[in-house]
Amino acid sequence: DTGVSQNPRHKITKRGQNVTFRCDPISEHNRLYWYRQTLGQGPEFLTYFQNEAQLEKSRLLSDRFSAERPKGSFSTLEIQRTEQGDSAMYLCATIVGGSTYEQYFGPGTRLTVT
Amino acid sequence: QKEVEQNSGPLSVPEGAIASLNCTYSDRGSQSFFWYRQYSGKSPELIMSIYSNGDKEDGRFTAQLNKASQYVSLLIRDSQPSDSATYLCAASNSGGYQKVTFGTGTKLQVIP
Numbered sequence: 001d002t003g004v005s006q007n008p009r010h011k012i013t014k015r016g017q018n019v020t021f022r023c024d025p026i027s028e029h030n031r032l033y034w035y036r037q038t039l040g041q042g043p044e045f046l047t048y049f050q051n052e053a054q055l056e057k058s059r060l061l062s063d064r065f066s067a068e069r070p071k072g073s074f075s076t077l078e079i080q081r082t083e084q085g086d087s088a089m090y091l092c093a094t095i096v097g098g099s100t101y102e103q104y105f106g107p108g109t110r111l112t113v114t
Numbered sequence: 115q116k117e118v119e120q121n122s123g124p125l126s127v128p129e130g131a132i133a134s135l136n137c138t139y140s141d142r143g144s145q146s147f148f149w150y151r152q153y154s155g156k157s158p159e160l161i162m163s164i165y166s167n168g169d170k171e172d173g174r175f176t177a178q179l180n181k182a183s184q185y186v187s188l189l190i191r192d193s194q195p196s197d198s199a200t201y202l203c204a205a206s207n208s209g210g211y212q213k214v215t216f217g218t219g220t221k222l223q224v225i226p
Contacts, residue, residue, distance in 0.1 A: 040218065042202050042204070043202075043216050089157070102148065104160060106157060
């Protein structure tokens with residue numbers, strides 16, 4: 001158990017709808033990352049938070065995507081006006097403390113856009 | 115050229131054999147390297163990290179790093195059917211937010 005939970009685990013939505021995913025790390029996980037993984041590919045970096053500050057965003061994160069981490073606790077990733085190409089596994093990962101570079105993933109949210 | 119390259123496989127080995135998984139990376143600034151195991155439909159699970167040249171052993175797993183050749187490998191001894199999964203190689207830079215770049219993974223099949 002990595003101590004990272006994600007909800008929902010599965011989401012099916014129609015094209016054009018908005019969706020929001022949530023990641024809940026345990027309290028001492030101050031660094032949090034979002035990745036997207038499509039079939040047959042490795043996870044691709046989307047964005048990074050240190051506490052509540054969003055410090056880096058990938059160019060993959062188009063204007064339709066937004067992420068927040070209020071108060072440095074849980075994080076949300078919202079996709080507006082979903083497209084079929086958004087279908088993927090959305091993964092949250094955290095690093096515990098400051099002395100390691102090891103990222104541990106939550107179970108992920110599988111998004112299917114029909 | 116992908117930043118982290120792996121052979122997609124599948125790599126088939128008989129039960130009890132040694133499985134050898136390889137990975138190359140292009141960014142010489144990479145300092146930290148990781149192997150993740152991913153079962154179908156599940157999220158990646160960290161199994162090994164390596165930061166210095168040489169070998170690092172943990173149970174049946176040995177990670178090997180050669181920074182001069184920009185090469186990382188994972189050996190799995192006494193392979194079991196439960197080791198059948200996709201193995202992702204990943205590399206991270208040393209500074210900032212430790213962006214991790216993943217390869218596309220190698221599918222391993224352990225034949226009973």
